[in-house]
Each structure stands twice: as C-alpha cells, then as structure tokens.
Amino acid sequence: xxxxxxxxxxxxxxxxxxxxxxxxxxxxxxxxxxxxxxxxxxxxxxxxxxxxxxxxxxxxxxxxxxxxxxxxxxxxxxxxxxxxxxxxxxxxxxxxxxxxxxxxxxxxxxxxxxxxxxxxxxxxxxxxxxxxxxxxxxxxxxxxxxxxxxxxxxxxxxxxxxxxxxxxxxxxxxxxxxxxxxxxxxxxxxxxxxxxxxxxxxxxxxxxxxxxxxxxxxxxxxxxxxxxxxxxxxxxxxxxxxxxxxxxxxxxxxxxxxxxxxxxxxxxxxxxxxxxxxxxxxxxxxxxxxxxxxxxxxxxxxxxxxxxxxxxxxxxxxxxxxxxxxxxxxxxxxxxxxxxxxxxxxxxxxxxxxxxxxxxxxxxxxxxxxxxx
Amino acid sequence: xxxxxxxxxxxxxxxxxxxxxxxxxxxxxxxxxxxxxxxxxxxxxxxxxxxxxxxxxxxxxxxxxxxxxxxxxxxxxxxxxxxxxxxxxxxxxxxxxxxxxxxxxxxxxxxxxxxxxxxxxxxxxxxxxxxxxxxxxxxxxxxxxxxxxxxxxxxxxxxxxxxxxxxxxxxxxxxxxxxxxxxxxxxxxxxxxxxxxxxxxxxxxxxxxxxxxxxxxxxxxxxxxxxxxxxxxxxxxxxxxxxxxxxxxxxxxxxxxxxxxxxxxxxxxxxxxxxxxxxxxxxxxx
Ligand code: SF4
Ligand code: SF4
Numbered sequence: 013x014x015x016x017x018x019x020x021x022x023x024x025x026x027x028x029x030x031x032x033x034x035x036x037x038x039x040x041x042x043x044x045x046x047x048x049x050x051x052x053x054x055x056x057x058x059x060x061x062x063x064x065x066x067x068x069x070x071x072x073x074x075x076x077x078x079x080x081x082x083x084x085x086x087x088x089x090x091x092x093x094x095x096x097x098x099x100x101x102x103x104x105x106x107x108x109x110x111x112x113x114x115x116x117x118x119x120x121x122x123x124x125x126x127x128x129x130x131x132x133x134x135x136x137x138x139x140x141x142x143x144x145x146x147x148x149x150x151x152x153x154x155x156x157x158x159x160x161x162x163x164x165x166x167x168x169x170x171x172x173x174x175x176x177x178x179x180x181x182x183x184x185x186x187x188x189x190x191x192x193x194x195x196x197x198x199x200x201x202x203x204x205x206x207x208x209x210x211x212x213x214x215x216x217x218x219x220x221x222x223x224x225x226x227x228x229x230x231x232x233x234x235x236x237x238x239x240x241x242x243x244x245x246x247x248x249x250x251x252x253x254x255x256x257x258x259x260x261x262x263x264x265x266x267x268x269x270x271x272x273x274x275x276x277x278x279x280x281x282x283x284x285x286x287x288x289x290x291x292x293x294x295x296x297x298x299x300x301x302x303x304x305x306x307x308x309x310x311x312x313x314x315x316x317x318x319x320x321x322x323x324x325x326x327x328x329x330x331x332x333x334x335x336x337x338x339x340x341x342x343x344x345x346x347x348x349x350x351x352x353x354x355x356x357x358x359x360x361x362x363x364x365x366x367x368x369x370x371x372x373x374x375x376x377x378x379x380x381x382x383x384x385x
Numbered sequence: 386x387x388x389x390x391x392x393x394x395x396x397x398x399x400x401x402x403x404x405x406x407x408x409x410x411x412x413x414x415x416x417x418x419x420x421x422x423x424x425x426x427x428x429x430x431x432x433x434x435x436x437x438x439x440x441x442x443x444x445x446x447x448x449x450x451x452x453x454x455x456x457x458x459x460x461x462x463x464x465x466x467x468x469x470x471x472x473x474x475x476x477x478x479x480x481x482x483x484x485x486x487x488x489x490x491x492x493x494x495x496x497x498x499x500x501x502x503x504x505x506x507x508x509x510x511x512x513x514x515x516x517x518x519x520x521x522x523x524x525x526x527x528x529x530x531x532x533x534x535x536x537x538x539x540x541x542x543x544x545x546x547x548x549x550x551x552x553x554x555x556x557x558x559x560x561x562x563x564x565x566x567x568x569x570x571x572x573x574x575x576x577x578x579x580x581x582x583x584x585x586x587x588x589x590x591x592x593x594x595x596x597x598x599x600x601x602x603x604x605x606x607x608x609x610x611x612x613x614x615x616x617x618x619x620x621x622x623x624x625x626x627x628x629x630x631x632x633x634x635x636x637x638x639x640x641x642x643x644x645x646x647x648x649x650x651x652x653x654x655x656x657x658x659x660x661x662x663x664x665x666x667x668x669x670x671x
Contacts, residue, residue: 020393149391302390326390334397334461339572340621341395351622354669368389372396372572376388 014225016214017345019303019369021149025262027269029191031156034274034283035256036096039075041089041277041315042066043082048090050074056092058100059255065123068092069255069275071099080279081313083299084306089277089315108249110171118248127241137176138232142169143184144192144239145211147218148301150262151322154218154239155185156271157258159192161243162199168246170203176235181206184223186213215303216347216364240321259316261288263325265295280314280323294328302326303365331374342367342377352377398460400572405469407563411607412437412473414546415553419477419528428529436481437552440472443485451492463617467507468492470611474511474551474604474651477528479518487517505618505658508608508651515648526550526604526647544601554607564610574614576626577633581609584634592642605641605650609634612651618658625668633657 046064051074056062058071072095080089108114112135119128142165144158158165166183173181183200185193187210196208209227216222218238224230237245240258247254257276262269267289274283280297284290297308302324308314342352345366350358352367367377420434429436448468452459459465468488475484491513495506515524526549530536538547546556554560564582567573585605593599600606613619613633620629633653640649 019391296390298390305390307388324390329390331392332461337397337400337463337572337616338619338621339400339616340574340626341572343621344623351669353621365389365391369391370393370395372400374392374396 014222014347016216016222016226016347017366018213019149019215022264025150025264025269027150027152027260027262027271031160031258032270032272032287034272034278034286036094037070037275037278037282038094039279040068040070040072040092040094040275041078041080041279042068042092043080043277043315043317044077044088044090050090052076055095058098059253060101062090062092066277067255069277070094071097079313080315081308081310082315082317083319084309087315108251110168110175110249112175115245115249119245122248122254124244124248127237127245130235130237130241134235135176136233137178137235139180139182139227139229139234140169140173140176140178141182141184141220141223141227141229141234141236142239142242143218143223143236144189145184145186145218145223146260146322147215148303148305148322150269150324151260151301152262152271153258153260153321155189155192156260157239157243158185159195160258160273161246162195164246164250165239165242166199166203166206168242168249169206172235173205178235180229182209182227183207184209184211184217186211186217188213215366219362219364222347257316257318259283259320260322261325262322263295263327265290265292265325265327267291274316276316276318278316279312280308280316281312283316284311284325288325290325292327296326296328298324298326303369304363333375334373336373336375339372341370341372345370395572396460397462400570401460401463401465403570404466404567404573407566408469408473408611410559411553411556411563412441414556414559415473415551418546418555419552423529426530426535428533436477436479437472439481440475440479440484440552441469443481444468444472444488447485447489447492451489451496455496457496463615467510470507471510471514473553473611474608475514476518476524476526477552478525479552480521483518483521484514487514490517503618503658503661505612505615505654507612507615508654508658511612512648512651512655515651524647540597543598548602550602550604550607554604554611557601557606560607560610567610567614572616574616574619574621574626576623577614577619577630578610580627580630581613581634581637582606584631585609585637586634588635588638589642592638599642603641603646603650604648605637608650608654609637613654613657615654615658618661620661620665620668622665622668622671624671625664628668629657629661629664632660 042062048063050062054074056068059067062068072093075091075093077088078091079086144154146154169181183206200206200208211217220236256273258273260271270287297311298305299308299320348360415437423429424434491510545558548555568575589600620626636653637650640653
C-alpha cells in the first residue's frame with residue numbers, strides 16, 4: 013500500500029474558469045540547442061524547423077540571436093519577429109489514419125522522444141492510463157487541456173485502445189474537479205471502454221509509478237500518458253496546430269490566476285504584462301511548481317519553452333532555518349524510502365520536495381539532496 | 386534556487402507547544418499529590434504547596450537567562466521542552482536554591498559542550514542535579530507523607546499516581562494517556578517510546594517474578610515516555626528506533642533493578658544516547 017499525502021493549499025487562490033489566449037506575440041525566442049537551419053533576415057513559416065530540433069511557432073523573419081534565460085540558464089536564442097500571418101507550409105495537413113506506422117513516423121519526424129520511448133516496439137498494452145492530474149499545487153494545465161479538447165481526446169483514447177488491444181482504459185481525474193467530471197460523464201457515455209477514474213487530491217499521483225500502484229496494475233504492461241502527451245499526439249494525428257502550449261500562471265501575489273494558451277517560446281514578461289496583475293510589492297516568481305520548481309532569476313528575459321508548464325507568483329516568504337532536531341519526519345515521508353539526512357541511494361530521489369515540505373526546521377533538504385547527488 | 390515554497394506549517398514552536406500541553410495534566414497531578422494533599426494533612430506550609438510551579442518558573446527563568454547569554458531564541462530549539470520536563474522528575478522535597486544553582490550550571494554546561502557530542506540533554510541535566518542534591522543530603526523521592534507512611538494505598542491508587550516518584554512523574558495512568566496524545570501528534574518518536582516500554586515491562590516482570598508493584602514504583606515509565614524519545618539525541622530511522630528502544634528498555638530494567646531504583650532510567654537513557662551515532666552508522670544502509 014502506498015501512503016500519499018494531500019498538500020496544504022490556500023483556498024483563496026482561484027483560477028479563471030476560461031482559458032486566456034496569447035497567440036500573437038511580437039517576437040519568439042527559439043533556444044539554439046542544435047544546428048541553425050536559416051539565415052539572418054530569412055522568412056520562416058509557422059512550424060518550419062529553424063534549428064535541427066525546434067520549429068518556429070509563428071511565421072515571420074529571423075532577425076538575429078539574443079541571449080535569454082531558458083530555465084534559469086543563459087541561452088542563445090534565435091529571435092523571430094512575427095508577421096502575424098500564420099503562414100504555414102503544412103497548411104493542408106490532413107487527418108492521418110491511426111496506425112502503428114503512422115504514429116511512429118509522426119513522432120520521429122517531430123522529435124517527440126518522450127512519446128517515442130513509450131510507444132516504440134509495442135503492439136499490445138494491458139492498460140492505457142491517461143492522467144489529467146497535476147500534482148503541483150495551483151497548476152491546472154492537464155484538466156484544462158481535457159476540458160478544452162475532450163471530444164478529440166476521448167476519440168484518440170478509443171482508437172489507441174483498439175490499436176493496442178488494451179483491456180482497460182483509464183482516464184484519471186482528481187475527484188475535486190467537479191466541472192470537468194460532469195463534462196467527462198456527458199462525453200464518455202459514447203465510449204464504454206473508457207473508465208473515468210476519480211482519485212483523491214493526493215500529491216504524487218501525477219507520477220506514473222504512484223498512480224499505477226494506486227490502481228494496483230504496476231506489474232502489468234501499461235501505456236501511461238498524461239493529457240498533455242495525448243494532446244500532442246492528437247494534434248499530430250488530426251493535423252492540428254502544435255505551435256502552442258498551455259501554462260498556468262497562479263499564486264497569492266496576483267489578482268487572478270489564469271490558464272493561458274500561448275505560443276511556444278514567448279517571453280514570460282510579455283504574458284505577465286498582458287494578463288497578470290501583481291498585487292504584492294514583494295514576490296517570488298517560480299517556474300514548474302512550488303514543490304519541485306525553481307525561482308526565476310531574471311523574469312524579464314525568461315522564455316516559456318516547451319518544458320515550462322507553470323509560473324507561480326507568490327508573496328515573498330522568509331523561513332528562518334534552524335538546526336535539525338533529528339525528528340525523522342523527512343525520512344518517514346520520503347516516497348522512495350530514502351534518508352535525506354545521509355547520502356545513500358540519493359540517485360533514486362525524484363525531487364518531489366516532500367522532505368523539505370515537512371521539515372519543522374525549514375531545512376531545504378531537497379537542495380541538499382540534489383547537491384549530494 | 387531549488388527550494389520548496391510550500392510548507393506543512395509544522396514548526397518547532399508548534400511542536401514545543403503541543404509537547405508542553407501534554408505535560409500540563411502531569412504538573413497538575415503533581416500539584417495535587419505533593420501540594421494539595423500534603424497541605425490538607427498539614428505536612429507542608431501553604432507556600433510550599435506550590436513547589437512544582439516554583440520549579441517550573443525557576444527553570445523557565447534560567448533558560449531565558451542562559452539564552453540571553455548564549456544568544457539563542459526560545460522557539461528555535463527544544464530547550465523549553467528540556468527545562469519544563471526536568472522539574473517533573475525532581476524529588477518532592479527538593480531544595481529550590483540547590484535546584485536553581487545546579488540547573489543553571491547544567492544549562493551552561495550543555496551550552497558550552499561541543500554540538501558533536503550526542504547525548505540526551507534532559508537525562509544529563511536531571512542526573513547532574515540529582516548528583517548535586519546528593520552531595521548535600523541523601524537522595525530521597527519520598528514526600529512528607531510517604532516518609533511518615535500514613536496512607537494505606539491499594540494497587541489502583543498506586544497506578545493512579547500515589548506511588549513514590551518525582552514531584553510530577555508518579556501518575557502512570559496519566560503518563561499513558563499523555564503517551565497516546567503525543568503518539569497522535571506529529572513529531573514524537575513513538576516507536577522508541579513503545580519499544581522501550583515493551584522491553585522494560587517484560588524485563589521487570591521477569592526479574593521481579595511477576596510483581597507489578599516493582600514495575601510501577603519508579604520514575605522509569607514516565608521517563609521512557611517523556612525523556613527517552615527525545616528527538617535530537619535518538620536515531621530517526623524506523624529500524625534504528627526499534628533497536629534503540631529495545632536496548633534502552635532492557636538496560637533501564639537492569640539498572641533500575643540492580644543499580645539504582647530512582648535514577649537507573651536516567652543513566653540508561655544517557656548511555657543509550659551516546660550510542661546513537663554508532664547505531665545510525667550500523668543501520669545506515671538498511
Ligand atoms: S525533517 Fe528536518 S528536522 Fe526533522 S530530521 Fe529531517 S532535516 Fe532534521
Ligand atoms: S525530494 Fe527526494 S529525498 Fe526528498 S522526499 Fe522526495 S524523493 Fe525523498
């Protein structure tokens with residue numbers, strides 16, 4: 013039996029039920045990780061590869077290279093000025109037939125390594141598990157993706173289930189997401205092979221290992237995808253636009269939290285300027301979650317790349333760190349049965365942050381663990 | 386910076402307060418047994434009736450003074466727990482001046498001793514004070530009534546606190562209630578308390594030929610509940626806590642039976658706490 017806990021959350025942090033859209037940025041900044049494929053001042057179209065691994069989310073002109081922040085690391089980025097015409101060479105992409113070969117083709121062509129790893133060389137799964145859970149507090153991406161696109165997503169789950177001859181198909185939703193549960197129940201009726209599975213709002217259920225344990229199917233052959241992965245796959249297969257992503261901007265230092273569909277590789281500060289009203293003078297901006305994320309060092313130059321899922325803008329809090337009282341709470345809570353106080357087996361650490369979350373001395377154990385690693 | 390921004394709101398201050406709440410019924414019972422009852426029978430004066438409270442007040446004042454000298458804050462460590470636990474285990478007829486001086490000295494010692502030395506500070510302070518008291522007069526845990534042996538008590542009376550013991554550490558029934566209260570609140574090493582109690586009870590029953598009176602008539606049970614699971618000086622891992630508790634229980638039984646009835650438990654706790662680093666090392670890879 014796994015023992016998971018619910019995190020203490022501030023019930024005053026509410027999110028706008030409607031998705032906001034940031035689809036017309038003046039510039040996008042493509043991190044240069046691989047060979048650049050275009051010249052200065054060359055025109056690019058939407059979803060055209062501008063480096064060997066990344067495509068432009070807009071059409072426009074490559075105007076130069078600038079150093080920006082990608083996940084707190086200085087990174088040279090290709091700057092593309094938007095012409096606001098959304099020109100695309102792939103204009104007439106048609107819905108692709110869902111076959112194993114087609115899926116592999118698409119994933120290879122689009123460098124979708126994560127999905128590729130899960131699907132490669134498989135032609136049968138016992139269970140398909142689609143998770144619409146976000147573990148991190150005040151992050152709502154997955155549930156909003158489901159809400160936004162429920163019909164297509166259910167149809168893809170259905171097709172995957174036929175393709176992989178799965179016995180069970182689970183769609184996992186937290187039981188406190190009342191709105192979406194109703195939507196799901198209405199739409200899922202036509203897919204009797206998909207089970208809507210409600211789980212408690214417990215931390216770590218977004219992680220494959222823990223949800224499989226919870227469902228007691230850990231030893232079976234499972235295909236686990238989160239709604240975001242499925243949405244990406246769905247967009248490729250249905251020939252839809254993949255140049256945008258969903259991020260949540262939430263926190264107690266802003267007037268209203270929002271889930272925003274934005275072009276990829278835009279500047280965070282541009283989104284904040286347009287949508288977010290900061291109400292506190294002293295605040296921290298954190299990317300990718302309050303439990304496992306990091307504080308942003310340079311908000312003005314921070315780029316929303318594909319790996320950024322959330323931004324939390326929180327009132328500045330200072331915790332007075334005191335000497336360890338050896339209470340053992342950090343050991344007791346660790347879901348991987350590690351001992352954050354010594355250096356053994358720390359390579360198994362999943363960076364969940366629970367050890368720091370429970371420490372009464374406010375010791376940043378997660379940081380120590382990472383350093384030890 | 387890689388930091389967790391969310392916290393479950395547990396802090397040392399909250400842990401200390403919850404701990405002190407647990408001590409309250411014991412203090413009140415101590416006041417009843419060694420204050421009200423003795424005053425009723427004209428065995429102590431009105432002023433002396435409140436001895437247990439004087440001890441607590443002296444302890445807290447001395448902590449504030451030493452904290453001031455050593456630039457420490459009251460809720461940044463567990464020292465308030467220490468100074469509020471120590472008086473409970475003092476002999477009922479303790480001389481307040483001797484208590485104050487010896488506590489003050491022991492607080493200075495624990496502040497200057499290197500942090501690296503692992504020992505149970507509560508047990509150390511209690512032993513230190515008892516040794517100093519013993520220099521002035523032979524150590525006795527009898528109160529004025531017990532010295533005169535004027536009460537006829539049955540087993541139920543004894544288990545409800547009328548047994549011989551510290552000024553507020555004689556009520557085993559209350560102690561067990563407090564144990565369960567602590568076990569349900571977060572930061573109490575209940576594994577050590579339960580395993581040491583289990584080992585102690587078994588060893589005492591075996592040594593004393595199933596005589597339950599021997600088991601309850603010492604400071605041991607309350608000390609195993611209140612002092613043994615001291616968070617700082619004990620191991621933190623489940624397996625090491627079980628081993629630690631079992632060894633401690635056995636040692637307490639042996640020392641209480643063969644060395645010193647009243648202070649055996651404190652010696653056992655102090656000895657065991659010295660072994661914690663070795664135990665932690667041995668069980669590191671488990
Ligand atoms: S939770 Fe904090 S205080 Fe407790 S043992 Fe771990 S590091 Fe020390
Ligand atoms: S961050 Fe690592 S060490 Fe800490 S609780 Fe999570 S898995 Fe365990």
